[in-house]
Amino acid sequence: MAVIRDKMPAFQLFQPASTEEALGVLDQYGADAWVLAGGLDTWDWLKDRVKKPAAVVDLGGVSELSEIRSLGGGLEIGAMATLRDVIRHPEVAEQFSMLADAASQAASPQIQNQGTLGGNVGQDTRCWYYRDGWSCYRAGGNICYADTPTAMNREHAILGASRCVAVNPSDTAPVLVALDAEMVVRNSTGERVIPAQDFFIGPAVDIMRMTALQPGDILTSIRIPWTFANTRFYFEKARDRAVWDFPLANVASAAKISNGVVEDIRIVANGVAPYPVRFLAAEDAVRGRQVGPAVAMEAGDIAINGVRPLRHNAYKVTLLRNLVKRSVEGAEA
């Protein structure tokens, strides 16, 4: 079992001033390098001595990664912009208030000052079996300790599991998927743009990673198109305590509604699966119909098709159904 210690394992600390410089270091160290953003996930891993990178690349000095700016097609938010930057940015508040809302519900105000948007979407799962350093699937082993009859799995997945049942804990990730955002990733060979929906990957594809980021990659920015700007948003986070807590489940929806009829909608939940889950069938059921309790209930029922609760998290089924229902009905529900 991992024990928090006073001293972290030794590593080379790099504090580059530019993205290129950072990429050079990452290229040099490959899988032995660790990208440090706000540090809120990182220091736990290092102090627990579960992760022992040879090099830590601190992006805190790369100012170009903190910018928030309007582009022709949307808003670009640097991955190193803090959650507080996102919350306070006028254009975010005006056009994508749901993102500011989700960021303001992440952790605590202190953490929002330090934590970054890139770190929030790229953070690792909170499964304690995994974080304690045991040899589970996600750590390269051959078992999921959370998916056994006596496991403590109240916070774990009811959807999308494949051997590993850990969930993605991000509050901003489902919002970005709902807003059809794109993740800009750079490495030493170039840049690639990944739709947010594909950026988060489940254990069926790669059991040891939660995102498409590979060694050597840096998430440089997140682009949110104007497609759903200033439409009807809904974000709700269910958690055990009102502040400084990860979601048991959260839901984000962005809907274009005209005369009470849903023209387009994207519904995404997190905390219920290893990745933010988009409910395509529920969206199809709602699209083109008048918003109302019956339609919303139908969407909720569709969303829970195929769930597989574990011993202690069956409550998430009802929770998810109601969150999706409310996300369709909207804030006035």
Place this chain on the structure above:
Amino acid sequence: MELFQWGTNPWGQETLIRVSWDLLYLFFWAGIAFIVFHVVYAAVWLPKLARANGGQEGAAAADVPETIERHTLWARIFHWVMAAAMLVLLVTGFFPIIGIQFAWVTIHWIAGVVLTISILYHIVHATFYLDFWSIWILPDDMDEAVQRVKRQMGQEAGEIHKHGKYPLDHKLYHTAVMLAGLAVIGTGLVMMFRIENVLVPRNAYLLSEATWGLMYALHGLGAVLFVMLTLTHIYFAIRPDKFWLTKSMLFGSVDRDQYLAHHDPKRWDVSKESTSKG
């Protein structure tokens, strides 16, 4: 290089997880090294050796038909189904390890079930409908093996006779495939209890942690062995001097000349009077 991968369980005990994936690269490069060696050997050394003798004379040869069925239609279907399943298993099992990520688990277990069914079919088919002993290493083969080794070493080996339906190298390959196959299929079926599938309910507690580790290790060991076996098999299948065998696995038969050049009619009787068995 490590042979096994170990982990720590919640009780602080060291547990076996699987074979080290270093072995994947080891067996891959061992397969490549064997192929390179054989290419050189076949080009430089093999022509200097005397060919096997015997078998063309005698009454048996006179009765050999123009076309000889070497593999029945069902035997060929089995072979290609097994080959396809094996390739799918190797791709789905190892591509994620070398960095090509995709949702492989479902494809992998389905291919494993197909392989298992095809092997079960093969066991029944070969036992009751084919010449069962033709593929097994028998005392005669051991004598031949000793002769061949002596000949390779430049010693007096006496007259080496042509083989029956299957030469010694085929029999050795079949034995290796059988052992590796039993290891991956036996452990793979048990490992079905660890994943979501429609055939068996999940039960991670079916075995102790140590026994699960052994299952994964055996599965991995058989699988990495198959990397080498598959590489070498494909190599021999596309070698020009062996292509007549590959063709027979596609179309079922060899012609009279090929038969007489490689087989001893006394050890593989295909005379018109004999049965079509085998």
